[in-house]
């Protein structure tokens with residue numbers, strides 16, 4: 071009799087436990103469904119609850135597409151939280167439209183959900199919120215808006231030394247203390263491949279690498295740093311900081327070699343003395359400081375090929391990025407204002423095509439034909455000569471993301 075009683079009690083206990091588990095899972099998914107709504111007032115959220123969540127959200131969106139039947143099972147009902155890709159940008163001055171186009175390009179091609187960290191001058195905040203909230207039907211991203219800030223310790227002292235907008239990115243590891251890894255990009259970046267692809271390079275870091283950037287130049291004869299810099303710089307031609315992948319946990323932990331003291335310094339302690347020392351010799355602001363830091367700590371940098379940061383420099387003096395011609399252009403960087411003037415019409419055409427398109431599958435597909443026509447007109451220009459590479463890349467990215475059966479996406 072006693073034995074039976076024990077068995078019964080055991081069964082009851084098991085049943086109770088599984089009930090508890092079921093309820094806790096339900097609570098978790100409900101919380102996710104509520105998004106960050108109750109969170110910080112600055113932050114709005116779009117959660118990516120699968121199935122019903124996506125479907126319900128879609129109708130609410132302003133761009134309300136004719137619901138694509140397959141798309142909602144892209145994130146099937148999994149209980150584990152999906153790893154988020156953290157993307158940061160600093161927007162000052164007239165950069166609102168450009169920044170939004172960059173974020174849109176990230177959303178169009180990416181697979182994992184994205185978490186945007188947008189540092190912007192106060193007068194831009196309302197516009198960012200307006201547009202990003204109207205995109206929340208996508209259910210694949212959330213965002214936080216921050217003012218341009220310095221780390222709270224020594225803020226006053228930082229302010230005396232640094233121009234806030236120019237140097238914000240240097241402080242990201244100290245401001246976003248809870249974030250493990252981050253992709254920082256300039257506002258004039260366009261993703262032509264999923265952000266997931268560059269994010270996956272984090273896993274390729276060896277044990278000493280903490281950040282990844284592309285070379286400033288491929289061709290030393292036209293390089294800037296090797297011809298003009300009055301400070302140390304990384305490698306043969308320096309690095310470009312427009313696309314910078316960081317393992318910030320490692321950046322925060324590392325003690326950096328430097329030419330100011332014989333002791334190694336933490337990230338938070340190295341920036342100010344570095345600026346004091348090189349203030350009069352630097353031309354490109356914080357990018358120069360990064361070059362100095364990695365000159366002294368070369369084992370800490372992962373250098374990725376030029377196709378992850380493809381600039382007009384790679385095509386205007388002839389073709390200087392072999393990898394792009396072979397494998398494609400993954401991230402376009404329209405520096406020197408080329409999206410907004412007539413100097414590089416090929417760059418401008420791609421920018422405008424992405425700026426103009428909406429998130430509907432049809433709209434994304436139909437950007438290709440007119441863009442190809444537009445690019446053909448630029449074939450007499452230096453960067454226009456390689457327009458077929460642009461089209462090939464975009465066609466492939468769109469096919470990968472939108473033309474495969476939903477189950478495989």
Ligand SMILES: *[C@@H]1O[C@H](CO)[C@@H](O)[C@H](O)[C@H]1NC(C)=O
Pocket residue numbers: 105106107109113114115116154185212213214
């Ligand atoms: C975005 O989503 C992540 C993961 O669910 C969450 O940790 C984070 O707090 C959210 N951010 C905002 C601003 O809601």
Ligand SMILES: *[C@@H]1O[C@H](CO)[C@@H](O)[C@H](O)[C@H]1NC(C)=O
Pocket residue numbers: 250251272273317318319320
């Ligand atoms: C960043 O580095 C830390 C410490 O080495 C590691 O635990 C973490 O997994 C790394 N993050 C990524 C995304 O690889």
Ligand SMILES: *[C@@H]1O[C@H](CO)[C@@H](O)[C@H](O)[C@H]1NC(C)=O
Pocket residue numbers: 300301347348350351
């Ligand atoms: C700054 O540039 C000047 C002129 O090239 C040079 O003499 C000086 O050593 C540089 N300063 C530092 C800190 O490298």
Ligand SMILES: *[C@@H]1O[C@H](CO)[C@@H](O)[C@H](O)[C@H]1NC(C)=O
Pocket residue numbers: 276277278279368369370371372
């Ligand atoms: C990691 O790679 C960098 C760059 O190739 C190299 O300098 C460094 O020695 C490597 N670190 C280890 C631990 O192998």
Ligand SMILES: *[C@@H]1O[C@H](CO)[C@@H](O)[C@H](O)[C@H]1NC(C)=O
Pocket residue numbers: 419422423426440441444
């Ligand atoms: C984008 O829209 C603008 C204005 O609406 C138009 O003039 C331009 O031709 C369009 N460009 C592309 C590439 O679609």
